[in-house]
Amino acid sequence: MLPRHHRLPLRFFRHQLQKSGRSISTLDLTLYYGSRESPESPSRLAIIISKKLIPSAVKRNLFRRQLQHHLHSLLPTIPVGYDFLILPKPSSLHLNFDQQRESLEKLFSKINTD
Template identity: 30%
Template sequence: MLAKKNRLPIQYLKSKKSEVRRSQSLTLKKYTNDKDVPRLGVMVSKKVVKSAVKRNELKRLVFNQVRLLLPQLKPFDYLVVISKNNSKEQLIEEINKLFK
């Protein structure tokens, strides 16, 4: 899991402008940040995955994968929106592509 300083409260980001990158099943939104560390938020809607357990599992998967990439990230706020339910391997591959 990510450290608290690297977690992003996603409810405050709706009105901010962002830079957007998309892949087949993920959208990465990059917001400016006045802090000196990168922060990450993950959003999975009920339309994508009905079960809360599986939504949380997907969020944990994204958090753990990005945690490995944290030293390479610049200090921005990143929001990952999962828009399609794919296999874990495909999600990991897309996360690595979007963050590089």
């Protein structure tokens, strides 16, 4: 699990990020991101996996935990001062553990933080 100060509370920020934030997509993942009020504040992340994508709660939570594990190890490389929302696509279900990490690295390398 991500540290508390790196978790994005979805209740308040999900729709705001999807409407006014920027988005980046790869074949496997979509990333919505927006800047925070304070550029020095730590980045916050959230993962949303729909029931349509993975109907079984057990498999859905396993997939979420795997992505969170990769994000935890990528935290030092993630830009500071942003909120991130990650949405997996159906093609991401067929990735193995190492390919998931590569897909996340590729996604975060595309971010334009100017």
